[in-house]
Amino acid sequence: MKSIESSYQIVDFSTLPGTPCPCGTARRAFADVEDYPATVHVTEIADDARVHYHKHHTETYYILECGPDAKMQLNDEQIPIRPGMCILIPPGTRHRAIGQMKIINIVMPKFDPADEFFD
Template structure:
């Protein structure tokens, strides 16, 4: 049998997060150094940052007015855009969107910080 791992995000329970509802994959895979999340954002997220995590947001779908706040900068979004967010960058999604979030190292909810 192959060592490859397959997930169906539709079968992963959603959990609340500062950005909306996340479905987190591969957290239980010891030899994979990160996690992959499909996150549905239906309202403006809370401004937050991480001390150790690097997040990469890939915009799957978004509303016409969707934006991303990165520190003091506001970036308009469209499907197909990808944003890498290193530790320490305060960020939040603004508006409705569906994203794929690739997180390294593995996501740790204790590393979500608010000012």
């Protein structure tokens, strides 16, 4: 991530390392920007995403790409999804992606791996 001027930040996700997560592989930006209250992730979701929830994070998934049978499990429901959809996932909502997909995930407050819980 590069600061061009002190008033803004630019990140090229293709240069960020992928980090394993319960969903697949995430590339996370803006964790080190003190005045920004969130992190932005580009996540490639694997077929075997794990059901999990957060006690503090609110996540917003924007679906960039997915297969025709892709779904989101939100608590006990499975919702068909398609590119262009956006899903707000509040704290306490058990969730996982079903099928391969690529998403933008905006996490507020900033992502903390200690806020990932599994049943």
